[in-house]
Amino acid sequence: MFTVARELTRADKLEVFRMATSGFKRCYFAQFEAGMTDEELEAALKQSLGIFAGSCGPDCLSVTHQGAGLKIWGSWEIINPYESKPVFAAQKTIEMAREVYGISDCSDMQLGLF
Numbered sequence: 001m002f003t004v005a006r007e008l009t010r011a012d013k014l015e016v017f018r019m020a021t022s023g024f025k026r027c028y029f030a031q032f033e034a035g036m037t038d039e040e041l042e043a044a045l046k047q048s049l050g051i052f053a054g055s056c057g058p059d060c061l062s063v064t065h066q067g068a069g070l071k072i073w074g075s076w077e078i079i080n081p082y083e084s085k086p087v088f089a090a091q092k093t094i095e096m097a098r099e100v101y102g103i104s105d106c107s108d109m110q111l112g113l114f
Contacts, residue, residue, distance in 0.1 A: 006076050
């Protein structure tokens with residue numbers, strides 16, 4: 001059966017990010033609470049995303065990721081990373097990691113309000 005192509009929703013994008021960074025969460029979870037600088041977060045994400053990998057299957061999101069450039073692609077169709085624009089790349093990947101996993105920037109001198 002062929003599925004109809006559809007755009008990624010915000011929930012789909014969050015799932016793509018979680019799928020691509022599942023190893024990151026396992027390896028670096030202990031550091032999340034203490035916070036990480038952008039440089040530490042970039043190095044950890046680069047290590048976790050690896051050289052180039054991905055996953056796909058029928059009626060599942062297709063996810064491809066690479067550490068170089070912190071790139072993550074996602075689609076409901078098969079992905080060609082040479083032709084497709086990544087859903088997350090560089091600073092957007094770091095920002096999403098902070099949002100999804102609640103990682104503060106320990107170099108940020110702004111005091112929390114709550």
